[in-house]
Amino acid sequence: MLPSPVLQPWISVYMDPQRAHKAFFLLTTATSRTPRSLLGMFLAVAATAAAVLIYRFWANLASVNYDPGMRPLFAPLGIVGALIPTCWGNPGLKWVWEWRRTNFFSYKYDVVSMVPLLVGEPCYYTCSVDVVRQLLQNETKTRLVKPRWLTAPLFLWGENVISANDEVWKRHRRILAPTFTAKTYSLVVTETTAAYREMFVSEGWENRDEVAVADMNRLAHKLALIIIARCGFGFRTPWTEAPESSAEMSFGESLLVVSSSAITRLVVPKWAYNLPIETIRVVDTAWRTLGAFMHRFVEARRAELNGITGDDAQPGDIFSRLVSCMDQDSKTQLSEEEVIGNTFALLFAGRETTACAIVATLGFLAIHQEHQATAYAEIMASIPAGRDPVLDDLSKLQHLMACYHESIRMYPGGAMLTREMTEDVVIKVARPVETTMVLKKGALMVVEMIAVHHNPHVFPDPNEFRPSRWYGVPEADVPMFGAGPRACIGKKFSHTEALCFLSLLLRDWKIDVPLNLGESRAQYEDRVMGRAGRVGLSFGCGSIALKMSRRK
Numbered sequence: 162m163l164p165s166p167v168l169q170p171w172i173s174v175y176m177d178p179q180r181a182h183k184a185f186f187l188l189t190t191a192t193s194r195t196p197r198s199l200l201g202m203f204l205a206v207a208a209t210a211a212a213v214l215i216y217r218f219w220a221n222l223a224s225v226n227y228d229p230g231m232r233p234l235f236a237p238l239g240i241v242g243a244l245i246p247t248c249w250g251n252p253g254l255k256w257v258w259e260w261r262r263t264n265f266f267s268y269k270y271d272v273v274s275m276v277p278l279l280v281g282e283p284c285y286y287t288c289s290v291d292v293v294r295q296l297l298q299n300e301t302k303t304r305l306v307k308p309r310w311l312t313a314p315l316f317l318w319g320e321n322v323i324s325a326n327d328e329v330w331k332r333h334r335r336i337l338a339p340t341f342t343a344k345t346y347s348l349v350v351t352e353t354t355a356a357y358r359e360m361f362v363s364e365g366w367e368n369r370d371e372v373a374v375a376d377m378n379r380l381a382h383k384l385a386l387i388i389i390a391r392c393g394f395g396f397r398t399p400w401t402e403a404p405e406s407s408a409e410m411s412f413g414e415s416l417l418v419v420s421s422s423a424i425t426r427l428v429v430p431k432w433a434y435n436l437p438i439e440t441i442r443v444v445d446t447a448w449r450t451l452g453a454f455m456h457r458f459v460e461a462r463r464a465e466l467n468g469i470t471g472d473d474a475q476p477g478d479i480f481s482r483l484v485s486c487m488d489q490d491s492k493t494q495l496s497e498e499e500v501i502g503n504t505f506a507l508l509f510a511g512r513e514t515t516a517c518a519i520v521a522t523l524g525f526l527a528i529h530q531e532h533q534a535t536a537y538a539e540i541m542a543s544i545p546a547g548r549d550p551v552l553d554d555l556s557k558l559q560h561l562m563a564c565y566h567e568s569i570r571m572y573p574g575g576a577m578l579t580r581e582m583t584e585d586v587v588i589k590v591a592r593p594v595e596t597t598m599v600l601k602k603g604a605l606m607v608v609e610m611i612a613v614h615h616n617p618h619v620f621p622d623p624n625e626f627r628p629s630r631w632y633g634v635p636e637a638d639v640p641m642f643g644a645g646p647r648a649c650i651g652k653k654f655s656h657t658e659a660l661c662f663l664s665l666l667l668r669d670w671k672i673d674v675p676l677n678l679g680e681s682r683a684q685y686e687d688r689v690m691g692r693a694g695r696v697g698l699s700f701g702c703g704s705i706a707l708k709m710s711r712r713k
């Protein structure tokens with residue numbers, strides 16, 4: 162059905178907001194010429210708006226082939242939908258988590274469409290590992306792209322491997338991939354052990370047999386930031402850093418503020434930073450300070466690298482490799498902005514996801530004492546008494562690794578992967594019936610990682626912490642790190658850091674949860690682990706308190 166000619170001008174106004182003021186003028190002039198009441202004018206405007214909305218809704222349904230799905234008032238990925246909490250009529254960003262125990266997603270469909278009635282763009286959602294593999298395994302051939310409007314917080318500092326598409330992405334990945342080596346992972350073990358000791362001293366745990374940790378999330382985020390900063394970029398941020406007198410903020414402080422304020426930086430207009438609002442000013446100071454630090458670091462490393470010749474001219478760490486590409490030919494060349502863009506992308510990706518996963522693992526091991534006992538026995542059997550873990554020891558910690566994977570399954574840090582079709586793509590679906598679906602050019606697919614990893618067809622009893630699901634599963638088949646050519650580049654980095662930290666902590670301490678009076682462990686799990694949500698740009702269970710007793 163085509164829109165009626167009466168609607169045509171309003172449709173184009175709606176699609177092209179620049180013409181809206183002209184149309185509004187025409188409408189008001191037309192209504193004022195005739196002796197109509199204010200009510201009449203209001204009704205005319207309301208009827209026109211309703212017609213536009215209906216037409217837009219109809220066009221959006223057509224763009225997703227009228228495939229079945231949800232019809233909320235606002236799209237979850239639009240600003241309005243994302244700002245309003247999950248409720249009737251508005252799924253919001255947390256709908257899959259909030260409604261995970263209801264029949265809402267139902268898992269009867271591998272793919273559903275999401276077409277908003279009022280505001281936002283239509284898209285598809287999938288909860289199927291199989292669909293994810295079909296889409297991502299060959300995504301450079303099917304030419305899927307990450308939508309720019311959704312990756313915007315990631316390229317505030319410059320283009321990088323996470324945000325880029327097509328040839329630009331290939332160039333960034335080609336540059337970064339060789340820096341994730343065994344040498345890097347050995348350094349991760351050394352630095353994680355050193356940071357654990359610094360934490361031990363700074364937090365005042367040295368001479369105590371019982372410790373109450375008020376917020377494990379804070380410690381895990383600090384640890385993850387220190388490890389990626391030291392191992393990836395050679396930035397030596399101590400656990401407790403004294404502010405530098407020459408700067409408004411220290412490097413570590415500004416890094417912490419910047420890494421949790423990307424959305425603020427994106428949405429707050431420049432002029433607002435001059436307002437006397439303390440939190441906004443702190444964000445601005447942090448971003449400016451860090452920018453100045455980064456520029457100085459790039460210059461210093463560039464000068465250092467120019468003095469190196471012979472075998473040493475092949476830099477090993479990520480930052481040196483990025484900086485060295487500023488002086489290379491076009492295949493592996495980076496601008497200063499791209500060097501800084503990649504540095505921040507890795508600081509974000511490397512920090513939040515791993516920190517959230519470590520916190521979730523500790524939370525579950527504290528609740529499920531039987532799994533902690535198995536992990537402890539494994540640690541004692543794998544790491545000889547009297548020394549700290551080395552890289553080779555970590556591969557023996559199969560149960561601890563399964564606990565880590567199971568925690569990430571329940572709280573997938575990279576909670577939403579988004580891809581736009583640049584041409585029609587045909588996929589096979591198994592539910593509700595085996596058939597094929599055409600995702601039209603321009604369609605947006607949201608891989609809802611919480612839904613994928615709570616899909617009962619693949620993970621029976623999905624809300625149960627069951628590490629044995631991962632026994633014997635090859636690392637390449639673990640779906641929480643994505644799939645295909647754009648799968649996580651830092652998977653092994655994250656495993657190494659997490660297993661090293663967890664093995665040190667669990668070797669030295671027995672951990673437990675502070676239950677309320679009369680509360681069961683299951684109730685605690687529901688109350689505390691259930692209030693998960695966005696942590697920075699990731700998804701995690703947030704603040705968790707732990708009781709720790711020193712092992713004799």
Ligand code: HEM
Nearest residue numbers: 510511514515518574575578641642643647649650651655
């Ligand atoms: C528990 C920890 C982690 C999880 C769950 C995780 C998850 C993911 C996922 C699902 C993707 C794919 C995104 C997509 O296809 O759109 C991804 C990509 C990526 N991850 Fe991770 N990640 C983790 C840790 C890390 C670490 C430690 C680093 C860096 C040291 C890192 C760096 C990256 C980068 C650079 C990409 C983009 C790769 C590309 O597009 O070529 N991640 N990660």
